[in-house]
Amino acid sequence: MNFIQTRGNTEGFEEEVPFSHAILNPSASFGGLYVPKTLPKIDSAFIEENKDITYRDLARKILNMFEIDIDQKVIDEALSLYEKFDDSVDTAPVVKIEDDLFVNELYHGPTRAFKDMALQPFGYILSNLAQKIDKKYLILAATSGDTGPATLESFANKANIQVACLYPQGGTSDVQRLQMVTEDAPNLKVIGIKGNFDDAQSALKSLLASDTFKAKLQENHISLSAANSVNFGRIIFQIIYHIKSYFSLLSQGEIALGEKIYITVPSGNFGNALGAYYAKKMGIPIEKILITSNANNVLADLVNKGEYDIRERKLILTNSPAMDILKSSNVERVLFDKFGAARTKEMMDDLQKNNYYHLSKEELNLLQEDFAAIDTDDSYGLSVIKKYAQKGYVMDPHTATCLKAYEELKNKDLKMVICSTAEWTKFAPTMLMALEENDEKKSDLEALTKISKTLNIPITPSVNALFEKDIIHDKVVEKDAIESEILDFIQA
Ligand SMILES: *Cc1c(COP(=O)(O)O)cnc(C)c1O
Secondary structure (H helix, E strand, C coil), X not given: CEEEECCCCCCCXXXXXXXXXXXXXXXXXXXXXXXXXXXXXXXXXXXXXXXXXXXXXXXXXXXXXXXXXXXXXXXXXXXXXXXXXXXXXXXXXXXXXXXXXXXXXXXXCCCCEXXXXXXXXXXXXXXXXXXXXXXXXXXXXXXXXXXXXXXXXXXXXXXXXXXXXXXXXXXXXXXXXXXXXXXXXXXXXEEEECCCHHHHHHHHXXXXXXXXXXXXXXXXXXXXXXXXXXXXXXXXXXXXXXXXXXXXXXXXXXXXCCCCEEXXXXXXXCHHHHHHHHHHHHCCCEEEEEEEECCCCHHHHHHHHCEEXXXXXXXXXXCCHHHCCCCCCCHHHHHHHHHHHHHHHHHHHHHHHHCEEEXXXXXXXXXXXXXXXXXXXHHHHHHXXXXXXXHCCCCCHHHXXXXXXXXXXXXXXXXXXXXXXXXXXXXXXXXXXXXXXXXXXXXXXXXXXXXXXXXXXXXXXXXXXXXXXXXXXXXXXXXXXXXXXXXXXXXX
């Protein structure tokens, strides 16, 4: 199946491209994104027949439905990476926490956040493609804490790919930082930036615009690609686990075939929610996709008011840092699906120029057919963490935002699945603040130890081991030193 572009087509671009092209060169005409030309359909016979299937076998079937131009052998090898997850059969367990509420635990991979679900197989496929066409790629990543570790873990020692990863010094948890700076592979470079996540991201943007940088890449025969969720190679893997959660509920006898469910997604760049939207369009009986935001509630405002407005907004640092975002890339793919390329380009141009776009009343109605949204503040999340820990279920601060959707947006008597996007161990200082109801931030190690003792739960071994590992990447630099750091790395 071919891929088309969200903002229409311009000179120098093919009107449609195969999957391999879309993932090697994720930027489309006018700065738009690639999307599948059509979506495969899943009917109730398929659901019935496959409800007890393993995660990997389902993934294989779904990928085959998309008819992507990747050899079956490579797909199978990529999917075999799910063996690195806690349970190689039940890759993403669906756990009941209320009679009508279930948690889709997406964090059982190597870096303990849901990013592994897509980045593990995606990294394998991208490296394989790069080898096949005998080209070298550089992937630049700026991270607020979860994308960085998952990207590095995915591409470590992979041929034809180098990764340079920027993180804000002091802007991540110790666990997240250690996951990055202890990654030992010659094709990886991790650089701390003096500044916040915005600074890291803007440094990356100015790098991409720098002529000396681009010339050096060319001289060294290196092309740029991207591993964030603008790359459809990640989105395709994020459709699968939403589909699987429906199969799991059916298999557990919690729903009847055809019964609708709600899916709730704690959202930032909207890749996870987009995966749920595509699952719904493919035929999974989903009543609505419920979006939760933190204090950076730009997505909640879009879904509720039809306005995307970042004219007066400043990024607010919250307890759910992976959702601290102002420009959410994947909304564009939904806009395209609903309103077409011309209208999407208009809105994206408005956003670029005026930091603002808005939907008409009819457009908003269409959006609300599939989505509802709500925002939360930090104190709400802390109280949810404590409440559920006392009931025996431990969830991280991102997952905790979903309970607000359960309480306030679920207006039909249907089951709800919430996406758990990270393990508590990545955010231990915040977890401890919630449990002890104070605002004194302890170190990660102290908080991990204390929580483990108090709640009588283990610290994940790979997380514990981080504190003993050698630091490989100790560079922390000013913004203007980044370019030379990365050039030294790619020429080494
Ligand atoms: C990345 C991330 C999110 C946001 O996911 P999007 O797909 O960008 O919306 C939420 N929670 C955690 C823990 C994450 O790492």
